[in-house]
Amino acid sequence: MTGPFILAIESATSTPSVALLAGSEVLSLRAAAPNAVAAEVILPAVEAVMAEARVTLSDLTLFALAIGPGSFTGLRVGLATVKGLAFGSECPVAPVPTLAALCFEAGSAQAPVAALLDARRGEVYAAAYGPGREGTGEDELVPEGLYTPHALSELLPVGCRCSGDGAQLHAPALLARGFVVVSAASGAAAAPAVGRLGLRWHERGHVRPAAELVPRYLRRAEAEARRTGESVEGKSGLVEGKKPF
Numbered sequence: 724m725t726g727p728f729i730l731a732i733e734s735a736t737s738t739p740s741v742a743l744l745a746g747s748e749v750l751s752l753r754a755a756a757p758n759a760v761a762a763e764v765i766l767p768a769v770e771a772v773m774a775e776a777r778v779t780l781s782d783l784t785l786f787a788l789a790i791g792p793g794s795f796t797g798l799r800v801g802l803a804t805v806k807g808l809a810f811g812s813e814c815p816v817a818p819v820p821t822l823a824a825l826c827f828e829a830g831s832a833q834a835p836v837a838a839l840l841d842a843r844r845g846e847v848y849a850a851a852y853g854p855g856r857e858g859t860g861e862d863e864l865v866p867e868g869l870y871t872p873h874a875l876s877e878l879l880p881v882g883c884r885c886s887g888d889g890a891q892l893h894a895p896a897l898l899a900r901g902f903v904v905v906s907a908a909s910g911a912a913a914a915p916a917v918g919r920l921g922l923r924w925h926e927r928g929h930v931r932p933a934a935e936l937v938p939r940y941l942r943r944a945e946a947e948a949r950r951t952g953e954s955v956e957g958k959s960g961l962v963e964g965k966k967p968f
Contacts, residue, residue: 727784727925728776730769730808731918734761734801735793735821736840737888741768742914743776747922750776754912761797765804783814785930787921789913790818791939792848792867793840798938809933816933817921821913822850822867822887828916829886829905830855835864837879837902839889842869847889848941849875869941876900 729744739761740754753768755761773779786805791798805816825838830852837851849870853862865878872893879885885897886905894904924930 726782727922728778728782729785729787729918729921729925730773730783731787731914731921732765732769732801732805733789733821733824733913733917734765734797734804735789735791736797736825736913737794738912739764739768739797739801740912740914741765741772742912742918743772743778744915744918744922745776747919749915749918750778752912752915754914761794761800765800769804769808780808780812780814785921785925786814786816786933787819787918788816788936789821789824789917790936791821792842792869792941793821795938795940798940802936802938806933806936814933815925815930816936817924817930818936818939819917819920819924820850820867820939822848824913824916824920825887826850826852827920828913829884831884834882834884834903835880836884836886837865837875837890839875839885839887839893841889841892842942846871847875847887847893849889851879851883867941872896876902 726745731742733740737758738755739759742749743751751772753771755764786809788801788805822838826836830836832855835851835853837849840848842848846869850867851865853864881901884903884905890897890904897904
């Protein structure tokens with residue numbers, strides 16, 4: 724068993740997961756039940772995959788983290804976990820956009836793929852890529868952002884494969900427009916995709932120290948909106964995320 728050893732954490736979706744990889748090979752995986760509380764499952768899952776693979780923190784080459792968008796609480800849990808594990812070490816982190824990981828996991832060489840996450844208020848976080856380029860940042864068909872399902876459906880090509888809990892929530896409307904909705908079971912554990920994309924970016928030098936990471940919310944938290952009196956979406960409407968690199 725040879726490295727590089729990658730600890731991948733995905734806590735942004737409703738099914739948090741953790742994986743330990745040697746290169747692109749998954750050595751150990753723990754996936755929580757749907758709607759699990761990230762704060763209760765992530766750290767035990769980290770301990771379990773490390774023990775099962777007999778890999779220690781000092782053996783790691785890279786942390787790969789789903790950096791958002793997604794659950795505000797889940798993102799903070801994942802980020803705090805990685806920062807705690809990486810404290811005092813020089814092990815870098817690959818911040819992988821959640822939507823890119825979901826597209827990578829559900830991708831196809833024949834059809835474009837989109838990832839949709841429920842953003843509440845009848846909106847979704849979404850991004851789409853061309854066939855065989857999912858999650859790589861290449862052949863981007865729909866940029867990462869916050870959309871209404873109707874607006875998104877106007878942008879997606881017919882036959883696009885749609886994954887994520889937002890696709891499940893709006894499945895009837897998506898199917899009626901000629902899109903394919905990937906089953907929920909196929910997207911239950913995104914941590915391996917986070918790890919594999921993290922490896923690609925590590926090879927390209929797209930990594931950062933853990934201390935520099937901030938979550939990619941795309942939308943202001945409700946608590947902050949109540950505190951500031953501003954809208955959840957921000958002053959200029961929908962919040963557009965910035966590219967991680």
